[in-house]
Amino acid sequence: MSEIKKFMYVNRKAPYGTIYAWESLEVVLIGAAFEQDVSLAFMDDGVFQLTKDQDTKGIGMKNFSPTYSALGDYEITKIYVEKESLEERGLSLDDLQHLTWEDEDEDYAEKDSIQLVSRAEMADILAGQDVLFNF
Amino acid sequence: MKLTIQVNEGPYQHQASDSAYFFTKAALEKGHEIFRVFFYHDGVNNGTRLTTPPQDDRNVVKRWSELAEQHNLDLVVCVAAAQRRGIVDEGEAKRNGKDATNIAPGFRISGLGQLVEGAIQSDRLVVFGD
């Protein structure tokens, strides 16, 4: 039985201006099959990845934001969003997609995946990880 | 120490590939094991054999190929990122109907699982990017 590691995917870049947001999500989806203890962190411009109502028709790019709502089905239940990064950018939790997962241990009760954390709390969360992915 | 290195940027445009190369070389010289070097995003462009850099500057692709040969390194180019950017081996050419291949010696094209596996099996993941 191999050891389970705490994997954190750190997202600090906005979507569409560069490909990092989308291609990092692709790693998360593939990585889900490896059954590690996965969390996602969104800070700095990374918080923009999670906004609702992204309309990409005019820029001719695929709108990949619906993929975030599938994360619950991949058993990714810990999505940390940094409060200060949101506030600095004039955003609140209401501007973000409502991401959820179903807890099969509680009769498939729907629970929130996004946890709003302060910069200090996020620093503690990062410190407790085994592996940090950056894109 | 067992290391997996991730390279997020292509040759010349950013220093990432150079930094990753010198880090990897130093780690090998110290006797550490390089489990895998994984090329993602534009990093897949380190895997084309068709570059002709100026004679008086470093040959980034060749340098990686030579290091791989010298130390039996596993240089992996992500298949999804490679498809997007046109890095092609025989298998990909057949699968996707391309009339050419361009993969450089010492590199192989494989899935993102190789990066995840590297992170699981290694003691450290070191990421070089922009």
Next chain:
Amino acid sequence: MSILHVVNKSPYERNSLDTCAAYVKSGDAVLLIEDGVYAAIKAGAAAGKLSGLGEVFALGPDLAARSIGEDKVADGVKVVDYAGFVDLVEAKDKVQSWL
């Protein structure tokens, strides 16, 4: 668990050093590489940000390439080579690349 924070962009171009600074804890180390070494210029406005960060290192080859002589490096910043970079990766539990 300790972190080796690697900053590769100039503090005058990007906010990575500032973000990094908010995440550094006691026992961590910060390594400036590539354009990140510009933060180590003693006379630069960013040099002041380094003193609160604990152990700060700068990659010698990147300093030299950018004509930052050892006499111009901020006090307290230790210059290392790629071998030293490898040692730092080993000494800390994991690496956070502030790209």
